[in-house]
Amino acid sequence: MTATVSAPPMAAIQFRGLSKFFGTAETKVTALDNIELALPYGEMVLLVGPSGCGKTTLISIAAGLLNPSEGEVVVLGQNLTKMGANRKVRFRGENIGFVFQQYNLLPALSAVENACVPLLIAGWNRAKAIAKAAEILTAVGLGNRLKAFPSQLSGGQQQRVAIARALVHEPRLLVCDEPTAALDAASGRTVMQLIKQVAVQPDRAVVVVTHDSRVYDFGDKIVSMADGRVVEVLGKGQRPHE
Template sequence: MTATATEAAIALRGVTKEFGTGDTKVAALSDINLELPYGELVLLVGPSGCGKTTLISIVAGLLDATRGEVDVLGRSLNRMGGGRKVRFRGDNIGFVFQQYNLLPALTAAENACVPLLISGWRRSKAVARAAELLTEVGLGSRLNSYPNQLSGGQQQRVAIARALVHHPRLLVCDEPTAALDASSGRTVMGLIRKVAVQADRAVVVVTHDSRVYDFGDRIVSMADGRVEKVEVQMKSRREEADPQIDADQG
């Protein structure tokens, strides 16, 4: 399905998430109203415990909202049962986490092709597709390297390739630069911009790293389970958004 100019990639209306019951009930999110467009890299920022990870978990269909409407990629998650939601995630959503979660016994290409294997692709075709994407992120010479032979930044590139290998329309990243030094972190964010930001795709990145704020098209600031501010950034504020990709860098 092709996104229209007016369709929001993510639309949240009155979203509340509570944990516990009775006296132990805690509201992690309170009455979130938010629309995010296609074709942008959105940064979700705020102090620890403010609800960022809970919010993206609801957007990605990993958690159900207690109340409110959650529409993602033109579909209502409220109306999806468990099995349909699992299939929706597998078909449409890619994940990049702070921990790379690479399998140590698999090469870079084999790690990157795992989502395709799960979807039933032939191994040779899946590895070939993963190799193309790894080459695009500057790891064409490291296809047969194992995770312990790669730097942290290179491992994160493999994780990005794995997240994108099945052409997801929503990419969700939870602290993707937290374990990296400043240079590697900026390289990774630049790669996410270059490879993942497309007209029919949405990208949401949770981060505490203010050093990468300039990569965002839109910054959503949260506090105490609420959205406090949404800032649309001017293009001139985004520095190095299209970096030179170097296989030996990061």
């Protein structure tokens, strides 16, 4: 699935001189200001910073959902800025997994059905997709709730389903947007543990946007941002100044 993508030692995501502006000349807002950043494979990178600092914009660009105003972004060896819209959609479907703050599960589908959606997008046969999704769900500890609908699951369980969904098609980049924001501390920790445990692989990059300081411990690398700029890049165990 990812054969075309060259393996490490290259950085999984490379931002080069990346800027993003919103609005026109007079009301121009600079969301990202000349970002130079490289994120490696095999690590969980936490993107932290106050609200409005540009971290969501940054991962949106990394996921191909937004186009940068200036600069380049190379994801998994592919230059997204030079990629056509259709290819970008396919690239996203094949290579990126998403975990959202509000889970965004389809309420009409059961847990296992929700988890298999990316496989269906990729064109899998439904029975095979469900079997695969059941495996992953079992791996995230929901083997006994396969047929449950999102409304019947707790927040933590739902987020676990969402993680299963994000990983079911074995993407090489996992983007998590505030995965613990809607959860209590215990569930948040469980979820972060799960991500760390299941998602972090040598050939996979994991980016977690968060401002939940309780989960900083899980990051292998913490990128702290403010006002559209990268303030500092910290190693494991370090904490940003606040």
